[in-house]
Amino acid sequence: MCNLTCKKASMLVCGGFIILMFTLYALFFNHGAPEDIMVANKGSQVNPKFKHYHDRDPHKMNELEKEVAEEERRAAQHWDEFIAKNDFVNIGEIYDNCDEKDRVMIGRTIMLPTVHWAGLKGVKSRTFINITLHEELTGGKFFLEVKYNGKDLFARNWELCTLDEDYDDRVVYCPFLAQDYSFVKDRDIPVYLPKGRYQTKGWITDVNDEIVACGFSDFTL
Ligand SMILES: *[C@@H]1O[C@H](CO)[C@@H](O)[C@H](O)[C@H]1NC(C)=O
Secondary structure (H helix, E strand, O other), X not given: OOOHHHHHHHHHHHHHHHHHHHHHHHHHOOOOOHHHHHHHOOOOOOOOOOOOXXXXXXXXXXXXXXXXHHHHHHHHHHHHHHHHHHOOEXXXXXXXXXXXXXXXXXXXXXXXXXXXXXXXXXXXXXXXXXXXXXXXXXXXXXXXXXXXXXXXXXXXXXXXXXXXXXXXXXXOOOOEOOOEEEEEEEEEEOOOOOOOEEEEEEEEEOOOOOEEEEEEEEEEO
């Protein structure tokens, strides 16, 4: 059925396919083994990833600023203890506001190993948020900015209420009543992302464009 030319052609196709698979393989594993990524992102007390306003010189603050700084310090300490107690790999912080002079920590983002589809090993993020809403949140927007190796990679925004409607682990259902909430949300970090440093800033606004929550993450693949 298949003459010599046909056989050569099918070998070529097979060869091409194998090369393609190897390339894809190399691409998929571009950002290394999950264990190595976890170690690289562990961070330390000596060299913290995030700077805090309350770490500044109290002599340069007035009485009100000192009080705010003390509240911020206590909240950050609470979440630090949560991270330390569970030996988590800390990659992000969530606040009630984006302004570094006046924000209280309400959550953290950590990195965990995971297994993606087809058994590919990788990492994912898990975000913990404990927030008290003082007013009902009927809608708003979610903004996300991502920097890659210090350069702007992308900036987008979405309607808050439909943000995660397609996910099995949906947590956003509008409206949010004025009460306490405790969220835990996982996100896969795609295996195809190239090696490098990723810094993200994400924030949620209400219908009056007031910021309700603001998060920062910093991790290296
Ligand atoms: C967050 O809130 C939940 C539910 O109230 C609580 O069980 C958990 O300990 C809180 N986490 C932290 C770090 O405070």
